[in-house]
Amino acid sequence: MKIIESVQITEAVKEMCIEVNYKLSEDMHEALRQAGEREESALGVQILEQLEQNMKIAAESKIPICQDTGMTVVFMQIGQDVRIEGDYIEDAVNEGIRRGYKEGYLRKSVVGDPIFRKNTEDNTPGVIHYEIVPGDKIKITVAPKGFGSENMSRVIMLKPADGITGVKQAVLETVKAAGANACPPMVIGVGIGGTFEKCALLAKKALTRKVASYSDIPYVRELEKELLDEINGLGIGPAGFGGTVTAVGLNIETCPTHIAGLPVAVNICCHVNRHITRVL
Amino acid sequence: MEHHIRMPLTKDKVKELKAGDYVYITGTLYSARDAAHKRMYESLEKGEVLPFPLENQIIYYMGPTPGREGQVIGSAGPTTSGRMDKYTPCLLNQGLCGMIGKGKRSEEVLSGMKQNTAVYFAAVGGAGALLSKCIKKSEVIAYEDLGTEAVRKLYAENFPVIVAADSEGNDIYDIK
Ligand code: SF4
Numbered sequence: 001m002k003i004i005e006s007v008q009i010t011e012a013v014k015e016m017c018i019e020v021n022y023k024l025s026e027d028m029h030e031a032l033r034q035a036g037e038r039e040e041s042a043l044g045v046q047i048l049e050q051l052e053q054n055m056k057i058a059a060e061s062k063i064p065i066c067q068d069t070g071m072t073v074v075f076m077q078i079g080q081d082v083r084i085e086g087d088y089i090e091d092a093v094n095e096g097i098r099r100g101y102k103e104g105y106l107r108k109s110v111v112g113d114p115i116f117r118k119n120t121e122d123n124t125p126g127v128i129h130y131e132i133v134p135g136d137k138i139k140i141t142v143a144p145k146g147f148g149s150e151n152m153s154r155v156i157m158l159k160p161a162d163g164i165t166g167v168k169q170a171v172l173e174t175v176k177a178a179g180a181n182a183c184p185p186m187v188i189g190v191g192i193g194g195t196f197e198k199c200a201l202l203a204k205k206a207l208t209r210k211v212a213s214y215s216d217i218p219y220v221r222e223l224e225k226e227l228l229d230e231i232n233g234l235g236i237g238p239a240g241f242g243g244t245v246t247a248v249g250l251n252i253e254t255c256p257t258h259i260a261g262l263p264v265a266v267n268i269c270c271h272v273n274r275h276i277t278r279v280l
Numbered sequence: 281m282e283h284h285i286r287m288p289l290t291k292d293k294v295k296e297l298k299a300g301d302y303v304y305i306t307g308t309l310y311s312a313r314d315a316a317h318k319r320m321y322e323s324l325e326k327g328e329v330l331p332f333p334l335e336n337q338i339i340y341y342m343g344p345t346p347g348r349e350g351q352v353i354g355s356a357g358p359t360t361s362g363r364m365d366k367y368t369p370c371l372l373n374q375g376l377c378g379m380i381g382k383g384k385r386s387e388e389v390l391s392g393m394k395q396n397t398a399v400y401f402a403a404v405g406g407a408g409a410l411l412s413k414c415i416k417k418s419e420v421i422a423y424e425d426l427g428t429e430a431v432r433k434l435y436a437e438n439f440p441v442i443v444a445a446d447s448e449g450n451d452i453y454d455i456k
Contacts (some may be wrong), residue, residue: 063355067343105346148359242452270407
């Protein structure tokens with residue numbers, strides 16, 4: 001049994017909220033740099049250069065990479081041999097978000113009720129997912145999600161007969177409809193299988209994998225490559241102004257499902273694909 | 281084609297701007313996004329006056345991050361314009377001359393732009409740090425309770441945009 005104080009969780013979440021909004025992970029940064037070399041449209045190249053410059057300014061002038069610093073999605077993988085002392089874990093995480101968004105000069109983008117829409121003014125509550133895992137550690141992943149791209153995401157309940165062709169079509173149509181709204185070049189998370197909510201969660205998790213890190217399952221890896229190629233053939237391009245780089249990564253997660261179903265979730269993310277992980 | 285324009289924007293100037301042109305804007309811009317649009321729309325329905333004049337002006341669909349000490353504004357890139365489509369035709373009828381955002385507009389907006397000789401610009405989404413450097417002044421002038429969604433009067437210098445849709449209905453998101 002290992003004891004972890006809730007204040008450690010709060011502090012970690014706070015720091016991660018700030019760091020992730022000012023600096024992209026190295027894999028994402030590298031993927032964007034490589035995109036510049038592949039882009040064939042002159043305007044597209046120019047846009048990608050602006051994004052590179054934007055990241056430089058963000059780091060140097062301490063300005064968030066994007067003004068939409070997101071709704072804060074947090075994945076908590078809690079070892080079953082951990083005991084948390086202090087505050088209720090959910091409060092500890094939200095307190096971290098509250099402090100991070102205040103001290104980090106991040107935007108408060110959350111409304112307390114979906115219909116009456118009054119801003120909560122501290123970006124809480126976050127969307128927190130808990131998972132109990134073996135071991136005595138807590139692994140925290142903070143992944144703020146911008147809504148320009150979130151709004152373009154979809155869950156599609158396919159039929160088993162639709163098979164892999166149906167999955168491809170669902171992904172391509174979703175990306176096409178997302179277009180410029182999702183601030184391309186995009187990163188795409190796909191969840192296949194499970195139930196309605198499970199595939200959505202898998203799609204979100206897929207976005208927290210390293211960009212273009214391929215699946216271990218051979219057919220899934222093939223599908224990831226094929227889809228990425230086809231998406232880049234759509235012509236949407238950087239900022240949606242046309243070009244050959246529409247997405248820099250596509251990750252798929254799969255899981256068992258029901259005999260009657262083939263749920264597919266497509267979580268669209270923009271080039272500001274933010275995620276950071278820490279282990280306590 | 282490249283243009284450097286100074287605000288206010290006249291209809292003659294709007295007519296010269298064609299989809300795909302590069303434009304650098306200097307002068308006053310007003311920021312307003314979802315919640316501010318809803319309020320303006322409701323004000324107009326009630327016959328009230330708006331908190332700022334729309335005639336020959338540009339609305340920038342943007343809600344910034346808070347600026348630090350010594351910064352005019354925080355990150356300040358465009359938000360998705362399509363969410364404002366419901367409210368836009370009515371603002372165009374009030375004399376609004378231009379909008380800055382990202383993504384496609386509805387048929388209603390494009391035809392309202394034709395009728396009223398207005399232009400729709402796209403700024404690069406997700407380049408909020410870069411764009412903030414072109415904003416030299418920022419002041420909340422209405423709906424302060426909306427936080428980031430309050431209306432701000434901005435002074436921009438060489439703010440870089442691309443004409444996404446012109447007053448003749450040409451749309452860069454369609455041409456490619
Ligand atoms: S979609 Fe992404 S890059 Fe675009 S405005 Fe939203 S968070 Fe920023």
